[in-house]
Amino acid sequence: MNNSIDETMFNRLRSEIHRRFGIMLPITKKSLLASGLQRRMHSLGMIHLDEYNKVLFGNEENDEREFVLLLDAMTSYTTKFFRHSQQFEFLAQTALPELIKIHGAGISRTLNVWSAGCATGEDSYTIAMVLREFAQHYPGIQFKSQILATDISAPILEFARNAVYEMEKIQSIPDTLKKKYLLKSKDRRKSLAKVIPELRAMVNFRQLDFMVPAFGLREKMDIIFCRNILSYFDRDTQERLVNKLCANMIPGGYLFAGPSESLRSLATPLTPLAPSVYRLSHF
Ligand SMILES: C[S@@+](CC[C@H](N)C(=O)[O-])C[C@H]1O[C@@H](n2cnc3c(N)ncnc32)[C@H](O)[C@@H]1O
Known part of the structure; x- marks a missing residue:
């Protein structure tokens, strides 16, 4: 397959992705969609697009997972x-110790973390692992934390809740944590692993x-x-979104953005601290 798809195929996939996930791919994402198709076909050992089309459009229920994997x-x-x-x-080294020192977060009250735009859950479970590991610095104290993970897409969230990942997706987890927090499928033919229940229970x-x-969140x-995520939106929308995030944060709270998403040109109450890490001004 060459790295292009025709207009009809693009439009069909685009409207299907919109119908299923509520995500509207702009025309500029056409080549990314083509490269996604290519990757999925390669993983499934397929050469012809027709074969993959059958997987995508063959059965409304079974192809849900495939659409998530394609995205x-x-x-x-x-x-x-x-x-x-x-x-x-x-x-682990700066934000959590600082939040404990100033706000008692996690010790005298529950620490609240939001994984916003969580996609298939990898970010959210990574945060959970870091929090669990961090809690070990406080033996004898119950470190209290909760993670809210949100996304626009219900099927993507279903995938995240289910917490089953291909083995190749868990390669980026350090070995010690992989052993602690993921269970390999007993069925050796399936190259899958599932996040342990204790970690899943930390994420809502x-x-x-x-x-x-x-957003109507109960907790700051x-x-x-x-x-x-911000890079999906134009500048005004980014500014509105970041200010809405700030309105749901405690003064002194931390915001982590993507490395290619600079917030410096936006009018917000945030102070840059480290690459793509910001803090809500407070004192
Ligand atoms: C590239 S993923 C980011 C995943 C994760 N945060 C990371 O950095 O790896 C972008 C996510 O944003 C979600 N998204 C797109 N538009 C959204 C919206 N309007 N509201 C909430 N989530 C949205 C998509 O569904 C997708 O899961």
């Missing part, structure tokens, strides 16, 4: 465990569209991860 295979939708790993180091998945006027967040 995930598109470069701009791809997510992974421990993506931009320096940010998780910053989380919920459907939420960033475009609604107010100590930490928000909103990475690799």
Whole structure:
């Protein structure tokens, strides 16, 4: 297959993705969709698009997972465990100790983390692993935390809740954590692993569209991860979205953005701290 798809195929996939996920791919994403198709076909050992079409459009229920995998295979939708790993180091080494010191977050009250635009859940479970590991610094104390994970797409959230990943997707998890937090499928023919129940219990998945006027969250967040999403939107929408995120944060809370998403030109109450890490001004 060459790296292009015709107009008819693009439009068919585009409207199907919109119908299923509520995501409207702009025409500029055509080549990304083509590269996603190519990757999925390669993974399934397929050469002809017709074969893959049958998988996609053969059966309304079974092809749901394949559509999620196709979206995930598109470069701009791809997510992974421990993506931009320096940010998780910053989380454990700087943000969490600071939030404990100033706000008692996690110790005298529950620490609230929001994985906003969580896609298939890799970011959310990575945060959960980092929090669990961090809690071990406080033996004898019950470190209390909860993670809200949201996305616009219900089927993507279903995938995230189910927490079953191809083995190749878990490669980016450090070995010690992989052993602790993932269970390999007993069926050796299936190259799959599932996140352990204790980690899944830390994450509450919920459907939420960033475009609604107010998010209506019950808790103010100590930490928000909103990475690799802002670039979908124009500058004004980005500014509105970031300010809405700030309205749902405690003063002194941390916002993690994607490395290619600079918020410096937006009018927001955030102070840059480290590459793509911001703090809501407070004192
Ligand atoms: C590239 S993924 C980012 C995943 C993860 N945050 C990361 O950095 O790896 C972008 C996600 O944003 C979600 N999204 C797109 N438009 C949205 C909207 N209006 N409201 C909420 N989520 C949206 C998509 O469904 C997709 O799962």
